[in-house]
Amino acid sequence: MDRPQAGGHKPHGIARGPWRRQRQTTHVPPPTGQIPLxxxxxxxxxxxxxxxxxxxxxxxxxxxxxxxxxxxxxxKPPSQVKNGTNGTMTSLPATLLSDLHVQYIKSLDTIVPPSEFALLASRPEFTGIWPLQKKDDLEYWLTEHLRVNGVYWGLTALDLMNNIDALERDQVIKYLQDCQHENGGFGGHLNHDPHLLYTLSAIQILVTYDRLDAIDVDKVVSYVRSLQLPDGSFSGDEWGEIDIRFCYCAISCMSLLKRLDAIDVPRTVEFVVRCKNYDGGFGSQPGSESHAAMVFCGVGALAIVNALHHVDADLLGWWLCERQLGNGGLNGRPQKLEDVCYSWWVLSALSILGRVHWINKEKLISFILSAQDTEAGGIADRPGDMADVFHTLFGVAGLSLLGYPGLKSVDPVYCMPKHVIQRVGLAERYRV
Amino acid sequence: MDSHVLYDTLRTILNTHLDIDELGLLPLPPTPDELPAATRQYHPFLLVGTKLGVPLDYVPVVLKGANAVFMRLPHARLEEAGETVVMALEEATRVIIVLNPECNTAINTRKKLVLANYLPAPTELRLLTLLLTSPRNTKSSTAWHHRRWLLQLSPHGPTTPLANEIALCHRTANLYPKNYYAWNHRHWVVSVLTEHARRSETVDSPCDGGAAAARALLQSEYGAMREWVRGNVGDHSGVQHLERCLVAVVGVDGEEKEKVREHVEWVREFVAAYPGHETLWCHLRFCAGLARELGAGVVGLAEEETFVRRCVEEAETGKGAMTETDPVVLARQRMLAWAYQLWVVRLGKRVTGHADATTRAREREALERICEVAEEPRYYRLQLEQLD
Structure with missing residues (x-):
């Protein structure tokens, strides 16, 4: 009756590498039943x-x-899918293995350890490449074009785990400078075309480092402004793809640069509100299915520009609570599998709406912890799968919002460390 | 194996065998003697008839080779490039997007090639059709946007029949269920058809027959989606597209109340026959809202309540149209039924702005029953406390 469920949907750019692979080292039960060809x-x-x-x-x-x-x-039959993780792991980690995750993120940098940076940077062949992925990996070649997102995910996770210096600051900044284009936008990697998704990540990194002086900010502002369309929406780049994610990118970016005056905010709000559905959630475009990641984009964007009165917090809050499954994990849409990244998309929205206490925090904490790779470090989408830097950030950031000890606080609107948002003097537009 | 050699082999295959119509990824590389003699020279790639298999282990190697070529060429300044460079760019980006359509820089380069008349749009659409036969590729929003961009190149509207697009979406819905951007593409087709269905008969339409043809295609899409949902009751993306179709058909054809009424009755039979599916109950919630928008007489409150009680009773006793016996699924059905009652009561409150004693009693009943059966009752307990 039911079609097989595949893995959780990841919007391009705020996504980790697309191939879900299971860890070899952990016991994973073999598939049961006939595989449908x-x-x-x-x-x-x-x-x-x-x-x-x-x-x-x-x-x-x-x-x-x-x-x-x-x-x-x-x-998996639907009933199992609904309930489930891969299931039969014998011992689940009870605490966050921060040291291991820091090592994991550092291990993704195969180019230069900080101690050797000065020496290497003086060589002519040095390009400042920061792969955040092992170069022989499939993941590397599938995600090279969004490397700048990867640096943002890694750096933010490291800062929340009190280890911001695990990456070489000057190297990252030089790399970002090299990714900025003449038109002001940032590419996802050296020699790649500019896009709002990477432009936001670049700005987030530079604001975290307090190094906006390293780039031409006015050009960034004019790039973002140039992508706004008459209906208030934003195109991701010059080629016209429209998505609520790009509205969030534009508003977050302009807010971090204190240049919201440069775009038509009321029009953007109008477009975001048009993406709202009967269930209180938001889709990627007007009429698209509600999706927790799009809810984060919609609610986050409206929060930044003080327009949360457009959200029915009780209605949306209920929909967000319905995302929690029996095992404590959260999914992003009805009858989908739980996934660690929704710990962020769902929880941040609940936090902005002041309703985090509506879900079972203890069970969610256990679920996130159970998705850690206890051998190589990093957090996966769900227990037994391969860890990646995307899920590592959203697992750690989710735990931070849940008040897990030993982590810095994260700002649910900007998905950046709270101390950074305070330092730049942006208002805290949420109630935990 | 050398990345440049592998890239070159795949490039040759794609250049030589223009009839390839399906692409697959092979977790295990084939041995040479497993390959047909005619295409053994392409090892480790598997080419059988019109089907091309790429071993997963070699995907990063090929991409590395393709990327090395691509990045050496001046893709940002096409106008200064000569014929040879343009050809090399086209080949390298073709290999890249076949394996990784999310690479925006490669796709952008191909858009530039189309605009500069180096690459005909229909050829590019065929390549997209091919790469969308690989399940993983169908999740790429960049690939779907590229397709839409190509279809919208002509100022006169889409250049290929929209029925083809529906067929493509239908296939990808089965290749990769709940595929967000594939369903978005199908929404777009419905919105274009709706626009054309409202136009006068004389205006050119993408369906070779004007507004009447567009209306007929909308009707058939609505019917096809009802049929599809019958086989996919747990697929919320498909059900959400059905909602779009329902709204479109009702908006174009009139007779709103009758149509919505008939639709609701159809959904209810499904909800009762296939218990425990959150997706179907969500659809019923949508319909409840739509019915209220259309005004009195479409679906009554008492009727909703009777339906909830019927579903709860059938889940408790095992009677009725369903064949399900799993107690977990039946408990979920009861939970979803009461949650629907909560939805209907709250919908009424939102519309009228107040709640009388009966409404409050219904809300309390729903919350109490949900707390008894929910897998995760925290939210409902809190709501119940707030009522007290």
Whole structure:
């Protein structure tokens, strides 16, 4: 009856590397039941139904078409999916393994440890590359174009875990300078095209370091302004993709630069409100399905410009609470799997609305802790999967919002350390 | 294996075999003797007939090779590039986006190639159709936006029949369920059709037949989605698209009340027959709101209450149309039924702005019952305390 569930949706750019892979070192139960070879089931395919030798080769590979973890979740019946993590891990970590996660994030930098930076920076071939991913990894080559997001995720997680100096500050700043384009926007990596997603990350990093002086801020302002459309929405770059995520990027960025005057805020608010749905949530565009990450973007943007009166906090709060599943984890849409990153998207919105106490905090804390990689460090989307820097940040930031001891406080509107938001004198637009 | 050699092999395959119509990722590389003799020279790539398989382990290696070529070329200043450079750019970005359509810089370069008339839009649309046969690629918002950009290039509207786009979305909905951007694309098709259905008959329309054809296509999309939901009762994205279709059909054809009334009755039978699906109850919530917008006489409050009680009773006794016996699922059905009562009561409160004694009693009843069966009752307990 029900279609197989695949992994949680990640919007491009605020997403981690797309291939969900399971850790080899942890015991993961094998898929139960028959794996649906959906490609054979779903469609008429005359060339495949004739059993020639050619077809047999395809058939022998057909069951291997998808990667293993997708097939695992496909094989779960809906009732298990609804409840579930991969399940049978024997010992779950009871505390946040901060030291291990700091080591993990540092290990993603395969270019230069801080101690050797000065020496290497003097060499002519030095490019300032900051990969935040091991270069031979599949993940590296799938996410190279959003490296600047990766630096923001890593740096913010490190700061929340009291280890901001684990990355070499001057190297990061030089790298960002090299990613800024003539038009003011930032590319996701050296030699990549500018986009609002990377421009926001670059500004967040520079504000965290208190180094806005390192770049041309006026150019950033004119870049962001140039992307606003007549209906108030923002295009992600010059090519016209419209999404509520880009409204958030623009508003957050202009607010951090104290230049909200440069864009048409009332129009932006109008567009964001048009993305609101009957259930109180927000979709990526007017009429799109409510999605917890889009809710964060909508609520965050409205909070920054003092327009939260457009949100029915009780209605949306209920929808956000309905995202919590029996195991304590949160999903992003009805009947989807729980995922650590929604600890951030859902919780930050509840926090801005002053309703964090509406969910079961203890169970959510246990769920996030259970998704840690206790051997190599880092946090995954759910227990047993491969850790990545995206989920490591949103796991740590979620724990920070939940008041987990030993972490710096995070600002739920900007997803940056609270001390940074205080230092630059922005109002705290939330109630924890 | 050398990244440049692998890149070159894949580039050659894509240049030579223009009829490839399906792309897959192979977690295990094939051995040479597993490959057909005719395409053995392409090892480790698997080319059988029109199906191309790329071993997962070699994806980063190929991307590294393609990227090295791409980054050496002046992709930012196409106008200064010569024919050879343009060809090399086209090939490198083709390999990159086939394996990783999220690479915005590669996709942008291809847009520039289209605008400079180096790359015909229909050819590019065919490439997108191919790369959207790989389940992982169908999640790429960049790929879907690229497709929409190509379709909107002509000032006269989409250049290919919108029925093709619906068919493509239909396939991707099965390849990767709850695929946010694929459903967004399908929403866009419905919105274009709605616009055309409202126009006068004489204006050119993307469906070769003007407004009447657009109306017919909308109707068939609504019918197809009802059929699709029948087989996918847990897929909220699909159900949400059905909501869009319902609104579009009602808006274009009139007879709102009758249509919504009939739709609600259809949904209710589903909700009762397939217990425990949050998705279906969400859809019912949507319909409740729509019915109220259309005014009195579509769906009555007493009727809603009777339906909730029927579902609760059937989940408790196991009677009725359903075949489900799992106690966890049945408990969830009861929880969802009471949550629906809570929704309806609150919807009434939002509309009227106040709550009488009966409303408050109904709200309390729903909250108390939910607290008994919910897997995570914290929110409902707090709401109950607030009532006291």
């Amino acid at each position: 959906y490609q054979l089931e779903q469609r008429n395919r005359p060339d495949v139904t004739q059993l020639s030798s050619v077809t047999l080769v395809i058939l022998s590979h057909r069951s291997l078409w998808m990667d293993r973890s997708e097939r695992t979740s496909s094989a």
